[in-house]
Amino acid sequence: MQNTNPDHDDAIEAESALRDPKAALRATERLEAAAAEHAALASMVLDDILRIVPEKRAIFTGTLHGQNAVFRLALCDAERRQSAEQWAELSRIYPYMNAGAYRVAEPLFFDEADGITAISHAAGRPLMMHLWSLPRDARLPHIAQSAGWLAQYCAPSTAWRGVDWRNWARRCEKAAAQQHFTRLQNIESKILQKTKKLGRMIKEMEWRVAVCHGDFHPLNLIIAPDETRLTGLDLGSSFLMPIYRDIARYLIYNARRHMWAGDGRRYGVDGAAIDAFADAFAMSADEKRYFIPYMIAVETLTRVESKTEVTTRLNNSVELAEALFEDLRELTL
Template structure:
């Protein structure tokens, strides 16, 4: 078996080997003939991901390592099979669910061939990037469409989670601007009023490298949402993920992120003025604060995060 040197794979070889042994035992019992080729990811004590083959197909094996992740695996399987019902064909798809073992939580999903979308976009000239970002927005709209509904605004949990994350920021320059962003989030929260906002079952970790481009087809991977959330959260996750890496193809910012990309999501979901200028900025602040940078994060990533946060704060001053 080949072990990729990424995440915790190289740091915990003994745990990887122990999980591999358990996985191979499970496969022998429920899917004879399946083979494991590669360790892809390990979150010690929580979950592991492997690449391999089953029934002549390239597949991904996901194995939870604790009770909480076994419960999540069951919920994620239910959601993936639901999404497969309307995204099995066409330009916007999800990875095909193949097998689920309810006792262990082992999930087997078809490997999606192609290139992670953000990786591909980086290889293009800036002028060729916007259409693919718009495709990502269209994929998200297609994924959410069957479950979109309206509910009363639940602002408090998002503020609470953002406050807890901001308190853990290890970089002083980011901690300073994030404390000011948190104040703006509280102020914007009071301005949201009491109308409904749109919610749906989200992707759960929507960024452009969780979309795999193969020709004209986009396949979503790592879907994990199971409970309804504001539709603006997944948009904000993708937009801040790009901005924190310096992906600004339009050359202009709005609320800290690329203005052209923000317009693409606004168009794909036909956002109202209130959604585009209150609800989405609220979630942009949330996603900015909830993603705490690692203490050893590279200086360029810190610089991108700082530039995004400062630009977000400047635009929030215009509306709060």
Template structure:
């Protein structure tokens, strides 16, 4: 479950051209009789999927093409999950992309283009004092998304600790490896402290960070929903908070468990967390997210500095509760 952070389309020019050739061929067969056009590449994960902008039946659209048999096996689940969410998240200001077309045998999915830009990108354009409202809106979106499927289940802690440990062993940067090894020791202590009979789970977004929420100033539209899977509620929240912090997005100027304190509070209040959820379960998953995202060997120094600062601040707060 280790994830190496590389998402820049310019890193894979040959793969992008090959994906465009394949999409052109697939579309010519799967979309016969429909009006469409294929535009520029938006995103590429080699051997997983490629995403292109275009139009479909007169509507701005996104074309997503799987690039391997393994990825294609999940495309129907992802389509079904989008259709499930669209049924109750189809109106502004909290919505998901409209599902437009699916050809499972071809690994092709077409959705409506989300308006605006990634919320994290948009935040950088705003003064610090104006960032709290959009961040709170992201918490509103997640609350609406998870509400129909939330339930309490017995904690399944071990896989998360195991995945975090394996990922931390692959950290290529010495400065991060040092602090992350200490974070993992605190995560193990939290593991032993999580002895409550239940925690909250829900059908998860799967990759919930603020640039997977598009914002046009009013409406938040989620993209990149994963296949249907129950996960602890705290995982998606921790993903968003850590993603912000490791990029230096700290609007409040203060931290809690290494992430922006005000953003932490926005999510915990929106979900009405108990003390155990706020000071046990969520920090456990902040540890997980801090360790699971292994930085690329060529990651810019600024990103490494942000990651190290976040992990050191996380460690300081963990010492207060473990």
């Protein structure tokens, strides 16, 4: 039977990483030895290894002080730096998102020198997997949940700033030069021109910025078993940027995998999902008309597909780009 879940291959990769028992043993011994040096980890109990990325990181489940926890062991300097960034962001946002429907994990322990991070375990499963289990017409409430999570995450740091369209145009130009696929090169060159034109149209406006997630998509959200809570993961890419960039990331991530909740496209992505995010952020007419399409175009151009991408995913990306171009052409008349 053909696999209809494009994220299935990611799960296979995670499983294959555990097929090297020697690597698993080395990582476990390294974590236990480092933990022995910290009194705060004296109660740590390891249950299983979720994933090992050789020479980068190992992820474990277990308990700390009797609480279900996830342990991350950095295996190189770059991973230690990334762990420090994630810890800083988690510590910043946790006071705002430690209860209710929209949450982040509780920070439990961190030591940069040893590369150990411990956070609370979020019960449930990745939202993307949950969406695949649902019929199309049952997905939109969970898209709206995602939008609500992001709105709450952005709220403490939201401000209005002038549109920095030239910076984004340069990023798009640089990324366009790295496109590997001829089918996408042709249409994306047209999108780039329309994106620049739209940038000039909005250059005197102000848009909302905030410390955003940075890699916001349904695999980085855990939905609780009772479906009433979302917990966000992987906060290390968080930085100040227009809020529409995280929204565009989510929308394009879904569209490239043919994950739909509504019945029609708008700017190449799910029109109903656009409306869900616009409602969650109480967006103005200008934000909906100009800024969301602009960042969808930016995300399309800067999120370059891998050389090894499968044909189905590539076809989805071409369909997205062609539909995006048609709507941008009408918008920029």
